[in-house]
Amino acid sequence: MSDIHRRIAVYDLDRTLTAAPTFTPFLHFAARRIAPWRVLLSPAWFALMIAYRAGLMDRTTLKRRGMRLMTGTVSKEDLRRIGREFAATRAFHPLAIREVESDLAGGARVIVATAAFDFYARGIAARLGLEDVIATRWDGQGIPGGNCYGAEKLRRVRAWLAEQGLSRTEVHVRAVSDSFADAPLLDWADEAWFVTAKGAQGRRAEARGWRAVDFSC
Known part of the structure; x- marks a missing residue:
């Protein structure tokens, strides 16, 4: 198995990669x-x-x-x-772009896992050269499978790994998010980055063993 299939970076979208909610x-x-x-x-x-x-x-x-x-x-x-x-109108955190580029250059498989709807999340991810997107779906009337959020986001990330033929023991996962709602995913990952401008949120994240990072600089 190549290195690209052993290191996985999972990024949230809103206020993690993008500078604002979507x-x-x-x-x-x-x-x-x-x-x-x-x-x-x-x-x-x-x-x-x-x-x-x-x-x-x-x-x-x-x-x-x-x-x-x-x-x-x-x-x-x-x-x-x-x-x-x-x-095409969304602005990114510059440091988030740098981290994604670093991951890709280092051979990591980078995916976006987000509660945002897939019909625009895929376009935002594509601007960063990312094709793997796990997002909320819309069928014209409702949201099949529910919102890709919290425990449901973790379930879909695990399902994505299975679809790729990867077992949990074969990968090193870094999860990056700005939301405590993503605690199931962050706690499950081998490495957790919590995006915040420090302060009380940063201290709370670090108390859970997550690394607090500021992408807004």
């Missing part, structure tokens, strides 16, 4: 292209986010309702096109 910006970007009047529904989307934060719905429900509210019944083909256009 979902709310995507909803507004897509609404303007599908039917500009849908931008007027933005207050309803923010109300949904408040309801989520109040514990009245889970993240999968929030994202499903947001998609249906702001994009309507757009075709999959149009959604992929809009996703590619949106991907």
Whole structure:
């Protein structure tokens, strides 16, 4: 087995590789292209986010309702096109780009594992030369398999390894994320990097045995 199959780097997307979150910006970007009047529904989307934060719905429900509210019944083909256009507008953390380039140059297999939707996550990853993407799926009405988040993200990463014919003992995994929701993946990895500007979050991450890194410099 070649070295490229022994070292795996798993990166989150939002605020890990990208400088900012992607979902709310995507909803507004897509609404303007599908039917500009849908931008007027933005207050309803923010109300949904408040309801989520109040514990009245889970993240999968929030994202499903947001998609249906702001994009309507757009075709999959149009959604992929809009996703590619949106991907071209996203800014990366410069130091994240450097780390990805270093991983690739060193022969690591680099994958993006994200709760973001695949129709734009793949376009963002492609800008970094990355083809392996594990992301949330949208079938036009709902989210099959649920949100790629928390324990579900770890399950999908493990499934990806199995699909590649790799056992856990054959690989060294480094996981990189800015979210404590990714604790299952970070704890499972051989090496965990937590993206933060230090402070209380950095101390909390280091207390768990994760390395705190700042990609915003």
